[in-house]
Amino acid sequence: MKILKTVKEVKDEVKAWRKEGLSVGLVPTMGWLHEGHLSLIKNARENNDRVVVSDFVNPLQFGPNEDYDNYPRDLDRDAGLCEKAGVDVIFAPGIEEMYPEGFCSYVDMNGLTGGLCGKTRPIHFRGVQTVVNKLFNIVTPDNAYFGEKDAQQLAVIKRMVLDLNMNVKINGCPIIREEDGLAKSSRNSYLSPEERKAAPIINKAMTKGREMIKNGERDAKKVIDAISEIILSVGITKIDYVSIVDSLTLEPVEKIEKDILCACAVYMGNSARLIDNFSLEI
Numbered sequence: 001m002k003i004l005k006t007v008k009e010v011k012d013e014v015k016a017w018r019k020e021g022l023s024v025g026l027v028p029t030m031g032w033l034h035e036g037h038l039s040l041i042k043n044a045r046e047n048n049d050r051v052v053v054s055d056f057v058n059p060l061q062f063g064p065n066e067d068y069d070n071y072p073r074d075l076d077r078d079a080g081l082c083e084k085a086g087v088d089v090i091f092a093p094g095i096e097e098m099y100p101e102g103f104c105s106y107v108d109m110n111g112l113t114g115g116l117c118g119k120t121r122p123i124h125f126r127g128v129q130t131v132v133n134k135l136f137n138i139v140t141p142d143n144a145y146f147g148e149k150d151a152q153q154l155a156v157i158k159r160m161v162l163d164l165n166m167n168v169k170i171n172g173c174p175i176i177r178e179e180d181g182l183a184k185s186s187r188n189s190y191l192s193p194e195e196r197k198a199a200p201i202i203n204k205a206m207t208k209g210r211e212m213i214k215n216g217e218r219d220a221k222k223v224i225d226a227i228s229e230i231i232l233s234v235g236i237t238k239i240d241y242v243s244i245v246d247s248l249t250l251e252p253v254e255k256i257e258k259d260i261l262c263a264c265a266v267y268m269g270n271s272a273r274l275i276d277n278f279s280l281e282i
């Protein structure tokens, strides 16, 4: 496995693979890898000749008061996990490599990003789209892998690839959870022991919401209220949002009549903002 730091090195490596007719899978990450990332890597490993993992905490997708500085970073640890998982190349650029002086081009969209996480994180998806575009142009993957944990991100990337006629297949991968149901996240490392103990309430609440819909409840507000009540029952939580939206448009629905995404973002104490979601075909 190679750890490459420059765009040129990655492009040269991919060029050599292409000469041999090999296919390439890309797994974009911000590092501090866990089993969620590893499930994406496994999927990429099984379906491509070569696998590239990008490991880059992208400053463009963090707002001014967010956790960019504190975000956990450990390339040696990530490299060990990638090596074991059969990764061929880790692309771990510095900020100047990705955003050299004078950088001023961005990729943005007019729909899908206004609600859910986009409401409290207004510049987030522009940052995500821009970095993912750059990674696609650098690695030119046949396949790219994204987690359903970040459901809005997955929808945005799929739409961007469709709208801009990009030559890459986007593969969504299921949410990987801790034994107690908490969705795995690099940000779980922020949680105090008390917050960690309380955090599975998010999944418990979402599971209750899913059951209500499966049992025939069609009033979105009733489901949202039930989920919110359970999340708030532990006392140290603050809700950013609990929403039920149309799976395709990500617009809120009042009546649950078509395929939906139910998503939430919850602050645990002062430490972390955690997200979770489920999708249902109606």
Ligand code: AMP
Residues within 6 Å of the ligand: 028, 029, 030, 031, 035, 036, 037, 039, 040, 145, 146, 147, 148, 149, 150, 173, 174, 175, 176, 177, 183, 184, 185, 186
């Ligand atoms: P991140 O490093 O948090 O930017 O995540 C990189 C990729 O891993 C994204 O596509 C995430 O959706 C995905 N991912 C993160 N956590 C999980 C999880 N628990 N299950 C599945 N995919 C995940």
